[in-house]
Amino acid sequence: MPEERFEPRIIGFLCNWCTYAAADTAGVSRMKQPPNVDIIRVMCSGRVDPTFVLKAFREGADGVLVAGCHPGDCHYSEGNYKTLRRMTLLRKLLEQFGIEPERLRLEWISSAEAPKWAQVAREFTEQVRALGPLNWKGTVLAGLPTTAEHFCPEVSE
Amino acid sequence: MKKISIDPITRLEGHGRIDIFLNEEGEVENVYFVIPELRGFEKFAEGRPVEELIRITPRICGVCPEAHHMAATKACDAVYHVDPPPTAKKLRELFYSYFYCSDHATHFYILAAPDFVLGPDAPVAERNILGIIHKVGLELGGRVIQHLAETHEAVATLGGKDIHPVAGLPGGWSKAITEEERRRLEEIARRAVEFGQLSLKLFHDIVLGNKAYLDMILSEAFILPTYYMGLVDPRNKVNFYDGMVRVVDPDGNEFVKYSPAEYQGVVAERVVPYSYLKFPYLKKVGWKGLVGGKDSGVYRATPLSRLNASDGMATPLAQEEYERMYETLTGDRSGRKPVHHTLATHWARLIEMLYAAERALELVTDPDITDPNVRTIPTATPTEGVGIVEAPRGTLTHHYITDERGLVRKANLIVGTTNNYAPIAISLKQAAQGVIRKGVEITEGILNRIEMAFRAYDPCFACATHALPGRMPLEVVVHDASGEVVARASRGLD
Amino acid sequence: MSEKPKLKLALYWAASCGGCEIAVVEINEKILELDAAADILFWPVAVDTKYDDVRRMPDGYIDVCLFNGAVRTSEQEEIAHLLRCKSKIMVAFGSCASEGCIPGLANLYSRNGIFERAYLTTPTTDNPEKILPQTRTPVPEGELVLPEFYNTVLTLDDVVPVEYYVPGCPPQPHQIWAVIEAIVSGNLPSPPAVVGAGDKTCCDECTRKKGEKKVKRFYRPFEIIPDPETCLLEQGLICMGPATRSGCGQGKALCVEANMPCRGCYGPAPNILDQGAKMLSAIASVIDSNDPEEIARIIETIPDPAGTFYRFSLSKSLLRRARV
């Protein structure tokens, strides 16, 4: 039986004004893009709490894509700079946890750049595919108790 | 054949285990002392900013976090090639002295005293601090508690927190003290000195005054000649905070005197498959297994060792008591050293406690002690450093190697109790052989006598294994020749 | 209290440093009140009781078990199960039992890495035959055993259900006493809950003056002498206070009072999922630059994010451990 191709799970956090709009247009214009990226809409990339990224990795994401307006074009004027700072530091942290920093990607995609969105989605999917599965739950946390059970050890006199 | 160790219930029997094997004659064939814990601090120190180890390593042991805090702080001074301002050094030693006052008191009154004050054969349920208080009366009990409370308070004032202090920094101490704080600290130091004298008086009355105990202290079962290690000042007086490490041989002659940076040339640690703890020994003498004497690298690092390895105490009252102890135990006025009586360690501990109190008083009344200049900002590139202090349970060595940004690449820790792993194992075997005889019923009391040999070292295997758990309850399992368990006793130790 | 039957209390430690026990002893003279209010059935540290006694107790015989220490070996896990079933109320006592504490930092590495460092590569190690400790070792007289050393440091509630958590490394005596009083008087909140701590962050207790935060570079504690009045974070010292539960000091944050930044020993603030991620977010947010190069430069001054932001809570973090 032939080796099955690895299909990465990717979570994308998209800002409402730029990248989400771009992704929307890309869809409406029937641009070719992989199904691997699951999108979560936030008003601004500045809303993306590193907690969300770690949560995504913990729950099994192989890659996380955070995308917002171009620097200077943020609908909220500065939010995306905060994102830039956070993701830069977060990448450094991920490395310490043995997660390739490339699994977390930050992109600036304006609402006008639907083709860029489609291309980034394709590229990143391939990039993560090349990195291989992360599957945190299934490998790193494999065998660790998650929900504590209550039982009494049998007592032998 | 039923294997004690694999039955999940019996495995619950504790964190340290003494396996005593009897031969056909019912005499002690062999004794194994097993430490089932490992901490891995050396590993996860890697990658940390070295100055953070000052706040991380205290978690090796919650009983003597101050010792690790201080060893780490000194190691960091060395790593950054920085010399703290005089007042910073004084504050550190002052802090450290109060810690000794409380730690030694904790051990003597809460752990050791039950054996002496209540007696080895007293009912289990009473052999604890509350029992002591009932026996010696609330008045003394109250003094003990007050002493502990006040010395903890002093440690907290100086170190920011009493358990797991925070004030140490490469190049100094994060916090100067105000005149108001100083006055309170002086008050505490004065009472600590009185308490030290009081405790010694108690020891003389209850222990030395009691022939049975004195005989036990002097008995063969509790004599073990080994090398002795301890930190000494330039005048070879006992010092806890700083100086050179001095080792004397069983005859009391200086074997080696080294500075912290040279420790690797002196000490090595032997790995055995049946325990998570390594056996340190003197490299130059070599590893001959679990035996004492001049030809074995086994050494001890305990209060008694420190006294044996020194030429006396740096403070008057302690010096007096120091001379008295050697007179008593060697039977002549020459003050011949060393003495090998394991149980004398308790006496030595009280002498050290008195010294610590006296030293604290000296420092807290030093005119510079309130000087606000307590920091030197390091400027040199960090490299490598070793910090050594005397932990109550033995010489404590921290050794860090960093990259040019001061991130730890390698760490090595040889902690107080570890030094004494081998001698404890030997003492246990001796004691076992001394008390277990064919046909003698093995009572709780008998086993407790074995533990007394153990307890004299005030072993803290939280430290020893840099593993957690801290306090280690001990299990004594006696197997007959067929491997059957014929007796078992266990207790929590502190 | 004397009328109603005395409370049955048990204390135990697993993978801990013992600081929690010392902290209990440090309630000082109150230890006598405790003695009056409760029977300490089991406290290996200070009280002589045999495991057999515990083993023979009926299930749920102990009213409250204060369990400190993380779970690192098979043995500790079994003890946790035993005490859980003998106790009505299980309390994760202290940072180790609650979040894994500093021992949890071992989760950045593997068991093998730890063994290799401890038994093979430390400079003073003498191990010609490259021996590693074994769970079973045959000796002439029989066999010696060691418990299994887990690859990952677990928290108490990873292995047994827990009613209450008492944070802190160690829990501060005044908080311990508050908890004991609550237990004795039966004034515990409905479980699961954190007791013996505040419901805000250290900043709430911190007495320093706080302003808007914009940081051009971060300093390590030994690099500057901070102004004693001003928020340490504003001075470029990474202080975990903002993401850390309050409760350590009575109206002051202990470490910060000593001019040292908080490291987070009281665990995650009440409303956050992951202490490290939250602190990372806050720290990154106050970086005062929009230029990628400069941002990278400033972040260079934060040498050890994982070891700093997860100093005490790694075992309870979202990722729990590193991939090695």
Place this chain on the structure above:
Amino acid sequence: MVTLTINGQTLEAEEGQTILEVARRSGIDIPTLCYHPVLPPDGSCRLCTVEILSGSRPGLQTACTYPVEKGLEVQTHSPKVIEARRVILGLLLSRTPNVPLIQDMAREYGITEPPFPTENPEEKCVLCGRCVRACHEMVKAGAINFASRGLDRRVGPPFMEKTRVCIGCGACTIVCPTGAIEIVLKQAAEYLAKPLGPTAAIYVPSPQAIPRVPVIDTDACIRFRQTDRTNGEITDACGACAIVCEAGAVNFDQQDEILDLDVGAIIVATGFERPNPALLPQYSYGEHPDILDGMEFERLSNAAGPTKGQILTSDGRVPKAIAFIHCVGSRDEHANRYCSRVCCMHAMKQAHIAKERTGADVYELYMDIRAFGKGYEEFYERVQREGVIFIRGRGAEVVQVGGKLVVKAEDTGIGRPLILPVDMVVLCTGMNPPHDADKIARTFGISRSPDGFFMEDHPKLRPFQTATEGVFLAGTCQAPRDVPDTVAHASAAAAEALKLLSRGEVVISPQTAYIPAELCSGCRVCNALCPYSAISFDEERKVSVVNEALCKGCGTCVAACPSGIIVGKHFTDEQILVQIEALLGTPA
């Protein structure tokens, strides 16, 4: 006030006026030559000589320099005066026998032939010195002056050589009564040659300009050029316009100002930019003066334009054939992909005008005619009826063959290549977004669509609103559109803005941040993060507070809050975390 009589007529005059001024004001003619209203009087040509019958200086005096005085009695045409002028004019005519102005003046005094021998019949300069005074007193350049004496006396730069001191302003040529000075400075020549550009340093931008006030082209104005080149040493050069402006409306000190206004709404109407046809080399724009773009043709055909609305080629001929090339830079993958929407119609309008005024053959080279507006299609038909020739096919190239223009195209109707020799080519360039549109967009927090124009909030439902509350778009800054559409669009924007203002309150989106005061520890991490300064710190309670009216709900503070207590309404942590779980919970 003083009273005097001229030629027996009693007149009132003001202190300091000259006899000449008073006489001219009262319509009494006194001939002048060296006199110029904007120059200080000199009295050097002496043509304005009059006779003082009674006054402080009786006898023959120059009227341009003689200040009025009480009881002065003047005769401007007494025999003595006439005689004096005849002598002067005789001398002048002998010096410059062929200057029409002098000839005419002499003739008035009955002199038809030079009474004296002529040195140089080509001489034009009468040495009146107007130019010298202009150069010194007005321009303050001091580039020219009199040289030599007597017969050799002449005007020119030092040693009659080129001088750097001359700024080529041309003032001397303007004041010279006899056209004796020629400008040879290249830049000035070009400046004068430019047919469709402004014609003076001060001009009305366009005949329809509102308000209809002139502007000063500071690059051309003598005063400003002098100020620049002397680094502010000379700041009062020329000022001729100010001297002649009786309303005193000329103000050289006006500066650009930056005003801070608090407003409740903003309408962005920054318009479009003319594309530069030179970027499409096939059309040879800039290589021949008769290749124009639409705007230039507009100017040319304007009644107030340089040709008074006559459509002439650069050499002043009436063109016999004109080609209009559509879609230059529009619907072109090498320029703008979009249709500029207005070109078809303005091309047809201009063709109509061209046909009407020149009767030339007018060609429209088009791809498609987009006559979508009201009455547009009818106009298209009318222009066709007028004989404008519509050729379906894009103008491919404009070349010069022997100085004549040739347009190459393809007639897709007959599927043949086409070669049109014409006299004038009009390139129908469309509309570009302003080159600095990105700066504007950033300033107002609005975004741009792929074509570079500002992006409306919704193409159908919110065509002039933007994503930023209170900022509206009007006209071509949003997309190319013609006048009626622009008026409609702009009116709508204005109405929307007024709605906002009159309501006096704004509707804010529900996605705001909220800080439960009882949970806030006052670390103030969030304070500096809000771009709208919506977060303030309550020193009393030591907690941070969100002003929900200011908050736009970006959630940056929510993500940053280290104690996790800031609630991002409608995007709460819980909501997002369950999304993550849901997405990853299901098997891939």
